[in-house]
């Protein structure tokens with residue numbers, strides 16, 4: 175996923191202003207140069223550019239006196255500086271990318287980067303704290319129960335409080351992986367076990383009935399924060415099971431079968447309310463740069479589902495589409511995000 179987003183960004187970047195160096199991270203966590211062909215692949219459709227584990231190994235030094243140095247780890251040239259970078263676009267989704275860890279490394283290195291900082295990235299990745307922080311600001315979030323590592327199942331009190339159906343999720347997941355909708359309590363433990371394959375901490379949420387919409391938030395270089403037009407994700411019939419519609423990984427990322435309405439057909443006041451909530455959600459976590467805030471529009475108004483601090487940037491991703499419909503074309507969106515990162519600089523802020 176991250177590779178597809180990165181390829182798309184490389185293909186759309188303003189080359190007159192930016193000279194990108196692609197760095198891939200292998201499944202094992204090793205950093206390598208490339209793939210150089212990523213932008214070409216992205217231009218040719220949704221071919222997944224992959225990271226070549228045999229490509230030149232490198233590392234980013236965390237030493238701020240050598241800020242931005244990409245250092246070779248290749249035998250024979252180990253220690254050579256391959257490039258000096260001014261700003262990083264951490265196009266990484268999920269844990270160890272979108273969760274504050276890489277942001278922490280970039281802070282240590284004294285290197286500006288696109289997107290939210292350590293705290294917002296960590297809080298936005300963790301569904302428990304996303305809801306706790308937003309709830310503390312009075313923002314509308316659903317009911318949840320948290321099962322910490324080693325904590326077996328839901329007690330009677332929580333079952334009564336949440337009611338059926340519930341959504342069982344890895345606390346720090348993404349892309350719908352490990353998520354199960356449970357319609358009878360007999361199925362709960364299997365769903366918890368499934369979620370635990372991805373994260374020892376599990377979140378159980380009351381199901382929310384409503385249309386699914388998303389709103390992009392973008393910070394400008396001068397610090398002002400804008401909300402995009404809203405997108406609605408329409409569930410295809412084939413994805414509707416007896417248990418109810420569910421926007422799963424394949425539908426989201428691999429198939430072209432989901433329909434999107436951009437801008438979503440909503441009353442003007444509901445649109446304004448969602449845009450206002452999106453900006454407040456962004457601020458509640460102390461986000462910076464960008465985020466995508468996802469909602470359910472219920473009969474009682476919008477409820478925030480989650481925030482993505484590094485949303486998808488593929489050719490079919492909502493974030494760049496929503497901005498395009500808001501008058502910010504992909505290339506200028508990328509330039510804005512990089513300019514905001516450079517304007518923000520490094521250090522406590």
Ligand SMILES: Nc1ncnc2c1ncn2[C@@H]1O[C@H](COP(=O)(O)OP(=O)(O)O)[C@@H](O)[C@H]1O
Nearest residue numbers: 341347348349350351379380381382420421480
């Ligand atoms: N509480 C809920 N009520 C109803 N549907 C939900 C709920 N939580 C998740 N879903 C469905 O599951 C999808 C994935 O859940 P989400 O929390 O967005 O996880 P991820 O971080 O993996 O994207 C949502 O887009 C929605 O379709």
Ligand SMILES: [Mg+2]
Nearest residue numbers: 349350468480
């Ligand atoms: Mg989601």
